[in-house]
Amino acid sequence: MRDELLKSFVDMDEQEAVRIARELIETDGGAAAVLDTCKEAMEEVGRLFEAGEYFLSELIAAGDMFNQIMEFTLPKLQGGEVASIGTMVLGTVLGDVHNIGKDIFKVMAEASGINVIDIGIDLPHEKFVEAIKEHKPELVGMSCLITLGVDSMKRTIEVIREAGLRDDIKIIIGGGRVSQAVMEHVGADAWADDAARGVRLSKELLGKE
Amino acid sequence: MPSPEMLKLAEERAARYRAAIELKEPDRVPFTGMGGDVVAAYAGISSYEYCFDPEKSLQAIIKYLKDFPSDRPIGGMSGIGNAITQLAFLDYPDLTGLFAMVDGPTNDILGVDYIRFPGREVDEYSSPQFIGAEYMKADEYDELIADPVKFLFEKIVPRTTRNLRDLGSPAALATMARFGMHKARSGAFMQKQAAELLKLGYKSEPASFFLAPLDFISDNLRDTVNLVKDLRRYPDKVKAAAEALLEPMLKLALLGKNIGADMAFIPLHLNEYLSPKLYNEFYWPTLKEGILRMLQEGMKSQVFFEGWHDAHMESVLELPAGWGVGYFEKTDVRKAKKILKGHTCIMGGIDVGMVIASTPAKLDEYIKELLGEMMPGGGFILSPNIGNLPRETPIENIAAVYEAVEKYGKY
Ligand code: B12
Numbered sequence: 001m002r003d004e005l006l007k008s009f010v011d012m013d014e015q016e017a018v019r020i021a022r023e024l025i026e027t028d029g030g031a032a033a034v035l036d037t038c039k040e041a042m043e044e045v046g047r048l049f050e051a052g053e054y055f056l057s058e059l060i061a062a063g064d065m066f067n068q069i070m071e072f073t074l075p076k077l078q079g080g081e082v083a084s085i086g087t088m089v090l091g092t093v094l095g096d097v098h099n100i101g102k103d104i105f106k107v108m109a110e111a112s113g114i115n116v117i118d119i120g121i122d123l124p125h126e127k128f129v130e131a132i133k134e135h136k137p138e139l140v141g142m143s144c145l146i147t148l149g150v151d152s153m154k155r156t157i158e159v160i161r162e163a164g165l166r167d168d169i170k171i172i173i174g175g176g177r178v179s180q181a182v183m184e185h186v187g188a189d190a191w192a193d194d195a196a197r198g199v200r201l202s203k204e205l206l207g208k209e
Numbered sequence: 210m211p212s213p214e215m216l217k218l219a220e221e222r223a224a225r226y227r228a229a230i231e232l233k234e235p236d237r238v239p240f241t242g243m244g245g246d247v248v249a250a251y252a253g254i255s256s257y258e259y260c261f262d263p264e265k266s267l268q269a270i271i272k273y274l275k276d277f278p279s280d281r282p283i284g285g286m287s288g289i290g291n292a293i294t295q296l297a298f299l300d301y302p303d304l305t306g307l308f309a310m311v312d313g314p315t316n317d318i319l320g321v322d323y324i325r326f327p328g329r330e331v332d333e334y335s336s337p338q339f340i341g342a343e344y345m346k347a348d349e350y351d352e353l354i355a356d357p358v359k360f361l362f363e364k365i366v367p368r369t370t371r372n373l374r375d376l377g378s379p380a381a382l383a384t385m386a387r388f389g390m391h392k393a394r395s396g397a398f399m400q401k402q403a404a405e406l407l408k409l410g411y412k413s414e415p416a417s418f419f420l421a422p423l424d425f426i427s428d429n430l431r432d433t434v435n436l437v438k439d440l441r442r443y444p445d446k447v448k449a450a451a452e453a454l455l456e457p458m459l460k461l462a463l464l465g466k467n468i469g470a471d472m473a474f475i476p477l478h479l480n481e482y483l484s485p486k487l488y489n490e491f492y493w494p495t496l497k498e499g500i501l502r503m504l505q506e507g508m509k510s511q512v513f514f515e516g517w518h519d520a521h522m523e524s525v526l527e528l529p530a531g532w533g534v535g536y537f538e539k540t541d542v543r544k545a546k547k548i549l550k551g552h553t554c555i556m557g558g559i560d561v562g563m564v565i566a567s568t569p570a571k572l573d574e575y576i577k578e579l580l581g582e583m584m585p586g587g588g589f590i591l592s593p594n595i596g597n598l599p600r601e602t603p604i605e606n607i608a609a610v611y612e613a614v615e616k617y618g619k620y
Contacts, residue, residue: 014441055484055520060437095332097340100434147561148246148336151601176516176539177562185566 001027002037009041010048012061014068017041021069031076038069042111046196056104059195063107084115086206088139089131092121092175094152101175102143105195112199114139114206125152125159132165138206141198142188144175154186170205174198211407218410222280226590230509230534230554234587238580238618241556241590242279243564243607245597246336249285251276251604256336257328260287260313263398267405274409277611282411283596286336288312289324292420293369293429296457297362302464307392309418313337314395318387320371323429334600344368345430347439350446353430354453365430417465417473417508421496422454423447424478433482440487451495459502466508472533473503473510481516488521500528509533511556514540522548538594543582546589556590558583559610564593565602569609576613584620591618 001024008016021034029036045062048054088109092102099121106116119131128140140160142153153173160166172190173183183191190205192198211219221236228235249259252269259266270284288310295308311319313326325331325338344365345353353360367374372384403413420428426447427436439447462473479492500510510533518540525535526549536556537545545555558579563572583589591614598607 012441052520055487056482057437057440057484057487060434060482061441064438095335097338103434147565147595147597148599150562150565151599179560179562181566182562 002029002033005034005037006041006044009038009062009065010044012058012065014061014065017065018068021073025073025076031073034069034073035077038066038073039111039113042066042108046108046199050194050196059104059108060100063104066107066111083113085113085203085208086139087115087117087135087137088141088202089117089119089128089135089137090141090143091119091123091128091131092143092145093149093156094123094125096144096146096149096152096175097122098143098145098175101145101195102141105141105143105174105198108195108199109141109202112203114199114202116141123156125156128156129160129163129165132160132163132169137169139202140169140171141202142171142173142175144173144177144182147177149175149177150182150186153182153188157187172198172202172205211404211410215408215410219407219412222410223412223414225280229588229590232531232551232554232588234584234620236620238584238614238620239280239590240614240618241592242274242277242282243559243561243593243598243610244273244283244285245595246285246600247598247602247607248273250600255327255333256286256600257313257326257333259285260326260337261328263395263402267398267402270402271405271409274406274411277607278410279611279614281414286597288315289337289339290418291321291324292418292425292461293361293365294319294321295461296358297366299358299457299461302467305461305464306468307388312395314391315388318384318391319373322369322371336597339428341428341432343430343432343435345426347431347435347443350443350450353426354446354449357454357457414472415465415468415470416511417462417470417503419458419462419473419475419499419503419510421475421477421479421492421499422451422458423492423495424476425454425458426450427479433478436479437482440491444491448491451491455495455498459499462499462503463506463508466506471508473508474513475500475510476513477515477518480514480518480521485520489524493521493524497524497527500532504529504532511536514538519544525549525553528553534590536592542579542589546583550586550588554588554590555583556592557594558589558591559593561593561595561598564598564606564610567606569605572606572609573613573616576610577617580614580617584618587620 005020025031025034049059106118109116117135119127144153171188173188174192178191178193190201192201225235225239229239248269249256252272254265254269274282291308291311295305298304311321311324316324316326323340327333327335373381375381427433483492513536515538530552534556535553542555542558
């Protein structure tokens with residue numbers, strides 16, 4: 001049944017995937033098997049996206065399926081079964097209200113085992129500082145879809161440094177308007193303008209790959 | 210009165226642009242220039258002042274254009290388009306145009322929920338913003354399909370526009386009267402502005418506007434993520450809605466002919482989201498039909514292929530050669546040229562991220578290489594990949610780009 005779930009998920013058959021997941025949860029592997037299979041499916045979808053076979057329309061559908069299935073799967077998991085490989089504070093920077101890229105990256109990062117704390121959009125610099133103090137993440141992710149956000153990222157990173165927190169974290173920036181040049185300009189540690197690559201780099205920054 | 214030299218300069222600039230659109234080699238590469246929030250910053254004023262004080266904004270534009278002349282400058286951002294209200298008033302052609310651009314004072318009068326202005330809903334130094342939301346529920350597709358204009362007027366305008374919530378009320382009537390008074394004033398100012406810019410060698414070039422019907426639904430009615438899900442959940446309804454919106458959208462774009470427009474600007478949003486299968490089934494048919502029908506009526510298109518358009522390049526070749534301008538954002542213009550040479554005028558090339566984050570020397574090198582590859586054969590308009598340079602953009606980087614264009618831009 002795991003294979004069937006994997007296949008219908010990767011083939012974007014929403015109804016089938018949800019139906020099989022509901023069945024699987026009651027049988028052999030239980031919730032843990034559903035979680036693992038869905039993570040594997042998300043990884044495969046990410047691979048297809050990076051290979052140019054899948055598009056944002058498929059990432060959105062996959063994220064939606066993942067969330068739907070997790071809604072009834074997570075409550076059934078025992079504490080130890082949801083192992084996290086690290087924590088990331090994630091948000092869209094000041095002046096930018098685009099949330100879709102961030103949300104897609106979030107689901108994929110979560111599916112890969114990263115504990116993501118989403119602090120929202122259009123964020124004043126201090127919000128990042130407060131969240132870092134509160135959640136003590138290893139990673140901070142900033143999403144930026146507009147060029148006006150480049151300066152916001154730079155300022156936010158300065159403010160994090162002024163708060164004495166820069167050395168405790170790695171910063172990865174993402175979104176349609178980031179690049180190597182932008183990364184160097186703002187002083188981040190990594191950049192990605194696609195979610196699959198972003199997940200890979202985040203794992204590297206966590207020393208998990 | 211503009212001097213004869215300036216009139217001649219204005220003609221030269223316009224001719225350069227026209228030649229590129231006709232896929233020829235002009236005397237120099239046409240360069241749109243680079244505008245945006247930096248125009249206000251350069252004059253030392255806030256974005257709030259730029260949006261609400263026309264005299265100050267005109268002075269800022271003049272100052273910037275004197276120091277950074279180009280062939281068809283973009284200026285700063287002083288307003289946000291409002292396709293919903295335009296379509297809602299489609300049957301009153303003398304009024305529709307007035308709704309095209311919501312400037313600061315207009316938004317004070319109308320109170321559009323999805324538009325935010327500096328010094329009002331956002332910080333004094335931000336640019337004006339469009340914020341989408343779900344203004345139409347999935348179960349309302351049938352109503353939209355049955356009569357788009359009626360639906361937009363009766364349902365969506367009141368939902369999105371605070372001061373027109375109750376359409377028959379004295380408050381709404383007063384809003385419309387105030388709107389009319391403001392437009393009379395701002396129309397007069399526009400004429401003054403056009404005259405001032407002509408003195409600097411710039412003709413005003415009226416342009417029309419068209420949206421891919423699916424983008425209209427996505428940005429203005431359903432919200433992007435909902436629309437992408439609708440494609441799988443209610444495919445027939447989405448298709449019928451796009452078809453129903455095509456005629457009103459075309460009628461709107463063709464009204465531009467009354468003010469002398471011969472080019473329609475079409476910014477694409479869902480292109481990057483959709484797989485070729487979804488693109489070709491749901492998005493492209495009504496967009497293509499729109500471009501072709503406008504062309505029949507003598508109006509070319511300037512399509513802004515936002516994000517990555519690489520997966521859909523071949524479909525552009527379905528249009529007849531000389532159909533218009535393909536303006537690219539993330540898709541590499543060199544790659545576009547390989548596919549579309551002799552068929553589509555290509556526009557873009559300057560990565561705004563670089564203008565912010567790079568150095569004058571690197572930018573000089575970059576422009577030199579870019580022009581070396583893109584100019585031969587003509588049919589190329591040089592422009593930034595995004596129309597908005599942030600306030601903080603280093604002026605020496607801007608100057609370096611203009612100087613490089615001057616140096617390397619001659620045919
Ligand atoms: C949809 C859209 C909108 C929607 C937003 C809906 C929403 N809720 O997000 C609406 C219509 C509301 C909108 C509004 C505006 N928009 Co807009 N919008 C777009 C559009 C078409 C797509 C953006 C998008 O969602 N892309 C899809 C996502 C999934 O891609 P992505 O961000 O790259 O994310 C991927 C990766 O980068 C990565 N990722 C994302 N975040 C992160 C974070 C981390 C840490 C990592 C590792 C990875 C990662 O994962 C994602 C999946 O692969 C783009 C054009 C384009 N194609 O890029 C313009 C665009 C981004 N918008 C633009 C603008 C200017 C605006 C406005 C400011 C316009 C205005 N003046 O009002 C307003 C926004 C106001 C503001 N201040 O933010 C410009 C930005 C130009 C610039 N360089 O500055 C663009 C590029 C259009 C253009 N070419 O002019 N927009």
